[in-house]
Amino acid sequence: MQALAYIVASILFIVGLKQLGAAATARRGNLLSALGMLVAVIATLSGQGFSWTWILLGFAIGGGIGAVAARRVQMTGMPEMVALFNGSGGIASLLVGWASQVTGGGSLGVAELVPLYLAVIIGGLTFTGSLVAYGKLSGRIGSKPVLFGGQQIVNVGLLLGMAGAGLGFVGQSGGAWNPWLLAAIGLSLVFGVMAVIPIGGADMPVVIALLNAYSGLAACAAGFIIGNTVLIVSGALVGASGLILTGIMCRAMNRSLSNVLFSGFGSAGAAAGAAAGAQGEARPISAADAYPILEAASQVVFVPGYGMAVAQAQHAVKELGALLEANGCEVQFAVHPVAGRMPGHMNVLLAEADVAYEQLVEPDDVNPNMAAVDVAIVIGANDVVNPDARSNTSSPLYGMPIIDVDLARTCIVLKRSLNPGYAGVENPLFFCANTRMLLGDAKSSVQALVNEFKDA
Amino acid sequence: MGADLGLTLFIFVLSIFLGVELIAKVPSQLHTPLMSGSNAISGITIVGALLVLHQTAGGGALATVLGTLAVITAAINVVGGYLVTDRMLGMFKKKGGK
Numbered sequence: 001m002q003a004l005a006y007i008v009a010s011i012l013f014i015v016g017l018k019q020l021g022a023a024a025t026a027r028r029g030n031l032l033s034a035l036g037m038l039v040a041v042i043a044t045l046s047g048q049g050f051s052w053t054w055i056l057l058g059f060a061i062g063g064g065i066g067a068v069a070a071r072r073v074q075m076t077g078m079p080e081m082v083a084l085f086n087g088s089g090g091i092a093s094l095l096v097g098w099a100s101q102v103t104g105g106g107s108l109g110v111a112e113l114v115p116l117y118l119a120v121i122i123g124g125l126t127f128t129g130s131l132v133a134y135g136k137l138s139g140r141i142g143s144k145p146v147l148f149g150g151q152q153i154v155n156v157g158l159l160l161g162m163a164g165a166g167l168g169f170v171g172q173s174g175g176a177w178n179p180w181l182l183a184a185i186g187l188s189l190v191f192g193v194m195a196v197i198p199i200g201g202a203d204m205p206v207v208i209a210l211l212n213a214y215s216g217l218a219a220c221a222a223g224f225i226i227g228n229t230v231l232i233v234s235g236a237l238v239g240a241s242g243l244i245l246t247g248i249m250c251r252a253m254n255r256s257l258s259n260v261l262f263s264g265f266g267s268a269g270a271a272a273g274a275a276a277g278a279q280g281e282a283r284p285i286s287a288a289d290a291y292p293i294l295e296a297a298s299q300v301v302f303v304p305g306y307g308m309a310v311a312q313a314q315h316a317v318k319e320l321g322a323l324l325e326a327n328g329c330e331v332q333f334a335v336h337p338v339a340g341r342m343p344g345h346m347n348v349l350l351a352e353a354d355v356a357y358e359q360l361v362e363p364d365d366v367n368p369n370m371a372a373v374d375v376a377i378v379i380g381a382n383d384v385v386n387p388d389a390r391s392n393t394s395s396p397l398y399g400m401p402i403i404d405v406d407l408a409r410t411c412i413v414l415k416r417s418l419n420p421g422y423a424g425v426e427n428p429l430f431f432c433a434n435t436r437m438l439l440g441d442a443k444s445s446v447q448a449l450v451n452e453f454k455d456a
Numbered sequence: 457m458g459a460d461l462g463l464t465l466f467i468f469v470l471s472i473f474l475g476v477e478l479i480a481k482v483p484s485q486l487h488t489p490l491m492s493g494s495n496a497i498s499g500i501t502i503v504g505a506l507l508v509l510h511q512t513a514g515g516g517a518l519a520t521v522l523g524t525l526a527v528i529t530a531a532i533n534v535v536g537g538y539l540v541t542d543r544m545l546g547m548f549k550k551k552g553g554k
């Protein structure tokens with residue numbers, strides 16, 4: 001009976017994930033997957049002799065925290081929220097592994113001890129890695145890469161230490177406070193921090209996707225400890241989907257995973273950018289002067305970036321888009337896959353602001369027609385519109401697919417200041433002959449444009 | 457314990473391939489909900505937490521504390537993950553109707 005219920009739960013997860021992949025069915029897919037979770041939990045609890053006090057206590061506290069956090073979080077804070085949830089899944093797998101050692105200890109065979117160990121270290125590094133990602137995403141700690149001499153040596157040392165502790169643990173797995181396991185927990189927690197601090201804010205979409213994969217694999221390993229198929233199946237599904245997303249994000253930046261994880265991208269670029277210095281004169285424009293250009297435009301493309309999220313400008317942007325449409329202009333929103341701080345970040349914000357799904361386009365859809373676009377409005381995006389990625393072989397961004405806003409007839413860049421983007425690379429777009437800089441907070445700049453339209 | 461290792465490994469490998477097939481063609485618009493939705497699924501470790509807590513009779517207070525903490529953290533992951541995904545998709549869905 002329980003086995004049957006687990007099969008039903010697995011089917012619900014699989015169908016749910018499948019439906020999550022298409023816009024029309026995504027919400028139902030998420031509900032099916034949640035139903036699968038409910039079935040799995042009920043099936044588990046149908047066994048005899050559970051200590052209900054602790055279970056209900058755990059459900060109440062954990063469910064309460066999760067529900068409140070999910071309800072309170074703002075859409076702009078979504079990347080760090082996902083990171084926190086991910087981290088809590090990681091620590092849960094670590095705790096499952098540890099508790100299995102405490103209860104089973106010396107009586108477990110190698111077939112249980114190896115996955116137990118893996119659940120602990122993958123869970124541990126997922127936990128602290130996610131916390132560091134949370135810190136960087138929420139601005140509690142600097143988002144610049146943290147690099148120091150001998151960093152790789154320290155990391156290799158940590159990995160060797162974890163491998164050594166693993167061998168020791170499989171050899172001597174008993175004891176309430178098993179020293180090998182405790183050492184491994186400590187090492188994995190430190191390693192999670194070390195693995196994420198050298199990664200800059202702009203590379204966070206890759207990190208979030210990868211940590212998501214890890215949390216699935218940790219759950220999967222926990223499934224091997226207790227020989228539970230529903231954990232193995234769903235953990236593997238999450239692991240695979242996380243790895244695919246990671247690959248998509250890397251391809252969108254034309255970089256390998258190892259380059260993202262180890263290169264400390266951005267710190268070197270900042271030095272290079274500073275050396276190159278300003279490459280010309282940027283031409284500022286005021287909202288009043290931008291208005292006639294927009295008023296005359298028949299095709300406008302918005303290119304949002306992280307700056308739009310920071311300024312919470314999505315609603316104002318939607319309003320400006322609607323006014324342009326009312327003026328007989330065709331409006332599109334070109335979203336780069338790695339714009340923002342997590343996969344699909346801009347899509348979530350624009351959806352919150354009620355931008356029609358059909359208006360959202362990908363770079364490959366919009367680039368071929370860019371020469372026909374009257375105005376491209378860049379809102380707080382930088383590296384994803386840097387033309388050096390197309391033409392300058394010495395740029396650290398070279399080869400990254402970008403949105404070719406510099407080829408539009410006019411490009412208006414909304415930006416707080418003329419500083420380089422998060423990758424720390426100078427952007428020649430700002431000095432192009434057809435580029436106008438509308439400096440200031442993105443939300444007030446867009447609002448000023450909206451007011452121009454309304455007053456006209 | 458329980459299932460045969462060869463069989464569980466087999467299931468694991470098949471599930472990885474299935475996951476790859478399921479996700480490969482997702483449009484970028486849905487990347488965030490997909491990620492947070494699959495993140496909620498990784499909270500399935502809650503089943504492991506419940507089973508471990510179930511066995512803690514032999515493990516004493518330490519095991520009970522660890523098991524309960526595991527249930528709490530996994531429940532945060534599950535409940536928070538599903539709710540937040542639903543909230544996001546609720547905004548996406550409105551567009552479909554228009």
